[in-house]
Amino acid sequence: MIKLEAIIQPSRFESVKDALCEIGIEGMTVTEVRGHGRQKGHTEVYRGREYTVDLLPKIKLEMVLPDKLVDKAVDTILKTAKTGKIGDGKIFLTRVDDAIRIRNEERGENALQ
Amino acid sequence: MRRMAGKCCLLIGLVLGTTLLPCMCLFGQQSVTPSATPSATSSEPGSKALDEKIAQFDQRVTAAQSSADNAWMLVSAALVLMMTGPGLALFYGGLVRRKNTLAIMMQSFVLMGLITVMWALVGYSLCFGGNGPVIGGFEHAFLRGVGAEPNADYAGTIPQTTFMVYQLMFAIITPALITGATAERMKFSGTILFLGLWFLVVYAPLAHMVWGKGGFLNASLGGRFPTLDFAGGTVVHISSGVSALVCALYLKKRTGYPQKPMPPHSLVLSFIGACLLWVGWFGFNAGSALASNGLASSAFVATHFAAATAALSWSAAEWIKNGKPSALGAISGAVAGLVAITPAAGFVGPMPALVIGLAAGLFCYWMVTKVKGVFGYDDSLDAFGVHGAGGTIGALLTGVFAQAVINPIFGVGKAVGGLDGHWAQVGNQLVGIAIAWVFALVGTFILLKIVDLITGLRVTDDDEVTGLDIVLHGEEAYNLES
Numbered sequence A: 001m002i003k004l005e006a007i008i009q010p011s012r013f014e015s016v017k018d019a020l021c022e023i024g025i026e027g028m029t030v031t032e033v034r035g036h037g038r039q040k041g042h043t044e045v046y047r048g049r050e051y052t053v054d055l056l057p058k059i060k061l062e063m064v065l066p067d068k069l070v071d072k073a074v075d076t077i078l079k080t081a082k083t084g085k086i087g088d089g090k091i092f093l094t095r096v097d098d099a100i101r102i103r104n105e106e107r108g109e110n111a112l113q
Numbered sequence B: 001m002r003r004m005a006g007k008c009c010l011l012i013g014l015v016l017g018t019t020l021l022p023c024m025c026l027f028g029q030q031s032v033t034p035s036a037t038p039s040a041t042s043s044e045p046g047s048k049a050l051d052e053k054i055a056q057f058d059q060r061v062t063a064a065q066s067s068a069d070n071a072w073m074l075v076s077a078a079l080v081l082m083m084t085g086p087g088l089a090l091f092y093g094g095l096v097r098r099k100n101t102l103a104i105m106m107q108s109f110v111l112m113g114l115i116t117v118m119w120a121l122v123g124y125s126l127c128f129g130g131n132g133p134v135i136g137g138f139e140h141a142f143l144r145g146v147g148a149e150p151n152a153d154y155a156g157t158i159p160q161t162t163f164m165v166y167q168l169m170f171a172i173i174t175p176a177l178i179t180g181a182t183a184e185r186m187k188f189s190g191t192i193l194f195l196g197l198w199f200l201v202v203y204a205p206l207a208h209m210v211w212g213k214g215g216f217l218n219a220s221l222g223g224r225f226p227t228l229d230f231a232g233g234t235v236v237h238i239s240s241g242v243s244a245l246v247c248a249l250y251l252k253k254r255t256g257y258p259q260k261p262m263p264p265h266s267l268v269l270s271f272i273g274a275c276l277l278w279v280g281w282f283g284f285n286a287g288s289a290l291a292s293n294g295l296a297s298s299a300f301v302a303t304h305f306a307a308a309t310a311a312l313s314w315s316a317a318e319w320i321k322n323g324k325p326s327a328l329g330a331i332s333g334a335v336a337g338l339v340a341i342t343p344a345a346g347f348v349g350p351m352p353a354l355v356i357g358l359a360a361g362l363f364c365y366w367m368v369t370k371v372k373g374v375f376g377y378d379d380s381l382d383a384f385g386v387h388g389a390g391g392t393i394g395a396l397l398t399g400v401f402a403q404a405v406i407n408p409i410f411g412v413g414k415a416v417g418g419l420d421g422h423w424a425q426v427g428n429q430l431v432g433i434a435i436a437w438v439f440a441l442v443g444t445f446i447l448l449k450i451v452d453l454i455t456g457l458r459v460t461d462d463d464e465v466t467g468l469d470i471v472l473h474g475e476e477a478y479n480l481e482s
Helices: A010-022 A067-081 B002-036 B047-095 B098-128 B160-182 B188-211 B233-251 B267-289 B294-322 B327-341 B350-375 B383-401 B424-454 B461-466 B468-473
Strands: A002-008 A029-035 A042-046 A049-053 A056-065 A089-095
Touching (some): A002 A067, A010 A029, A056 A067, B047 B160, B047 B267, B098 B160, B098 B188, B098 B468, B188 B424, B233 B327, B327 B383, B461 B468
Antiparallel strands (some): A002 A056, A042 A049
């Protein structure tokens, strides 16, 4: 089992979500986040005073996937989240020890479906 | 935010409802008056009967005119009150940081209470009672002698009560404008004491000098240096704007200014406030004709035209300079234009109004974005940059563009402004401007010293960081979780 975290542009979120649904990924957790990487913020000007806004709004997707789905999911996100400009975000993959469904205490990959 | 907007609409609706409804009731009563006067009874032939008939007719014409003028003036009074709350309260409220929203709105609102009471006791009398050169007297203290009879010196066709309450609304908004410079750091107690005293020491004498009978700057009642100030360029905007500068310098900068970012917390509130100010300004300027006549129409048009061009000229300057025209720039420009046309509204035609608006938008933009930065004073919401600067350039340009065709204030056939052929008027305007500046500078400085000793002026640094809403008023503007 792999946990996939993807931080993407808010404008690409709908396309990414739809594409993930199409390849059979049924569950995900979505958070509106703020942050920055190499893409620095923008400036705002109020009556001549400039402010630099460093933290930009992004969307964070989290999902835990059975190993066989991981490559497909990564490909899908790469394809749909890419605009080619700086600030498109990142994907992080981490191994997960176990998963437990609270309702019936199923464990491992069975808990994911 | 949607809930907030809903509440604002409700509030505005309530304010309009509660202010306009009574006016409408009054229209009703007014229009009944003429028909209540006894109609012609005598049918006797002869000149005596004819004389009586003419006298009756005369009376009815007077009553009809009074009724029309009074209706407009009551609406104007309500419009000017609407400029303070909600207009200015929303405009300023949106420009501060979220934690100081209620504090700045309360400063405007409390003046609606405080100045009203002071006006009833002595304020009206100090401005419009007596005939001293600098300040009025106590003739109308406690509103003695102020009733349905017109006061022919000021407005011969409306009840003096109407004139009194209309002028009151100006006295409310003027000190409220100053709070833009003291925003986010001044104590509530200090604000009340300072602005209450300021009304007596700075506003009342200036209003009397420029508008009061015997005042030495009065243009329509033969003052020594007749200063043209139709609706308050010197009395309202220079006085409050220059005082705002003194306050900003005396109070010093907000903690963290200018390193820490302090962007406006809701330009939506400011936008609604500015639009209400624009509409309210028709009562302010066109109402200053004190009658429902052609001069009121002329002032209405000049007001609107100046606001429009100033909104465009500020935006254009910003677009060229920063690459983007901002909403804050557009509404700031409109307010600057309205300020500058205030002294000129009843003296200039539509074309000079366009020029005054154009100049005001560019000049105030320069004052706010460049001059403030160079001198480094923290005029939080630009009360000086917009009202002090806009009022000064407006008062000066009034002397250039005033026309006898619009308002023969010095008598039929006599030139009024510079382009009319009376360049000495620019000199008179300069005298008026200088006196307003000096009065505001000195008066404000002395009062700040006194108030500093009694209540103190600034909250502590810790309180400033926490925010004035919680520290001074025990509440928050936005409880988003509740």
